[in-house]
Amino acid sequence: MTDQAIIRLAGITREYLMGGERIRALAGIDLEIGRNEYVAIMGPSGSGKSTMMNVLGCLDTPSSGQYWLNGHEVSRMADDDLARIRNREIGFVFQTFNLLPRASALSNVELPLVYAGTGARERRSRAEEALARVGLAERMHHRPNELSGGQRQRVAIARALVNRPSILLADEPTGNLDSATSVEIMRVFGELHAEGQTVVLVTHEPDIAEHAHRVVVLRDGRIDTDRRVEHPVGAASAVA
Amino acid sequence: MPFTEALRLAVATIFASKLRSFFTLLGIIVSVAFLVAVVAVIQGMNAYVRENLTGAIIGTNAFQVRRIPISLGLLSDEEIRELSKRPIVSRADAEAVERALPDAEAVALQSGYPTPVSDVVYGNQSVGGVLIFGVTPPYLTVQDYQIAAGVPITEIDLRGRRPNVVIGWDIADKLFRTPESAIGEKVRIARREFTVIGVVASKGTTLGQSFDGFVLIPLPMFEGIWGRRGTTTVSVKMRTPQELPGAMARAEEAMRLAHRLGPREDNDFTVDKADALVAFWTSLTALLFTVVPAVVCIGIVVGGIVIMNIMLMSVSERTREIGIRKAIGARRSDIRKQFLVETVILSCLGGIQGVLAGWGLAVAVATFTPLPARVSTWSVGIALLLGVASGLIFGVYPAARASRLDPITALRSE
């Protein structure tokens, strides 16, 4: 399994100092995630889910421990290298979408390619392709405020995918959406996984977690349980 | 991020909030406009003074009877309008003054402002920007001109309307090997042929300018070509400085009689010592050259600080945007570039607007006031450079601050 692992965490901790008090958001995480896995992270509020996702997404650096991504030790990298990893290896989907409000859907999706130094023509065709893949080909010239919540999250997913990352991370991607839209978004993740994408997502809704193939539950910054899902919802509907 | 992307992004951001961008730039615009306009006026005054001083009395113990006072630049519009009603100082006036001052060393009549500027051509060589004066023979004495070669202009040249000229040292120096070799040679001025009969010895430089770039033409001949000047001036030279006040009073009396002025009427002429102009100009330039750079520097620095503050505000308003950009792979240098390019383009725009405003101001000054103005390329260059430099300098800090934002913290901001 080790040679297949995309992500390997060993003794990862993350501590915050708040008013002289030390808060252990992550208290020693050991975790391996293999290629084309579909993992749901669960746990009560404040258990460290977001902190762990931020570490996985190279948005945050651990206080101690080691993090290997595709065999490279990320936990020792400098700022610019982390930026490169975020740009090429990671697609991050946020609960609040985090789109640039003044830019069109297309420009938002093109943005990672801009920072990758991709030429304008290729940028555009790949962004269009990514938008088509999440079913938004018709809306690519709309700005975020002209799109529904579900459509915005699709734009965000397209942006996360456009640089063909080795891993797709999503921190409560349906947290701001109604249940019907949530199902739509979860179907998109299911399809991406079916196409070979490695997916890690955070949720606190058990029925959302049932779309995944593996559920990791955090508690007080530690892994409480780590189990396989026997009959994932997304897989069943994808087959049907 | 490639530079073109940064450029596009900056332009888009600036034009998304035009009014705010304009106000951000006000400091730079005003400073640059001020610099361009003031330099234009100084340059204009310089040209004015150069043309005047060369013709004015640099000789000692001298004064002038003029239609318009020398310190033209200090007068109000109202006064200028009054002055324009005055009669021209005539040959008869010159004769009246001469009669009243039998003890004068010399009394001359000379063409006044604006002095024609022409090329002087000798064979296939030519000298440009030469000031042409129409004079009567005593002019050389009034000016303390020494003849280096040849002879001065005489009454015979005047009456006979001979096309004879006396040239300044600079002209002889540029066109002829020696002053002596100039004598008897034919030169062309304003498409007419003249014979050089004399060369005036150099006066050196005053106020950093050479006053030897002139040609003296007998006054009637001059007026035949360039027309009668409304500013024709009588110049008088006395033997000692003590004689000056009395002589000026007698000249004034003679002029009042010649113009038939009643006891209650004001003078319709001005009796002025030539050092009035020099004094006026020295004090004015001294003032301008200390005040202007100081004001412009303060303006640019204040303008730069305003830009810096607005950019810092913009950075904090756009913290989330920066977080998003970093989260999807922008490096520090990308963010830095984005904000720096934006500030520099902003200040460039400010510089350009300032130059246009300053240009307009200079034209307005030249049109609506007696002050002349000439916009010079170097001042435009310096003004633009200052604008861009302030953007670059004051843009560094906001850009650095933006680039150092932590992605998580930035994303969490509202």
Ligand SMILES: Nc1ncnc2c1ncn2[C@@H]1O[C@H](COP(=O)(O)OP(=O)(O)O)[C@@H](O)[C@H]1O
């Ligand atoms: N920037 C921070 N400063 C201080 N404490 C933080 C910070 N971010 C998270 N924490 C703390 O770390 C713990 C884990 O937070 P988080 O990972 O956001 O939990 P979850 O996403 O599971 O709700 C919480 O106790 C939270 O208060």
Ligand SMILES: [Mg+2]
């Ligand atoms: Mg969370």
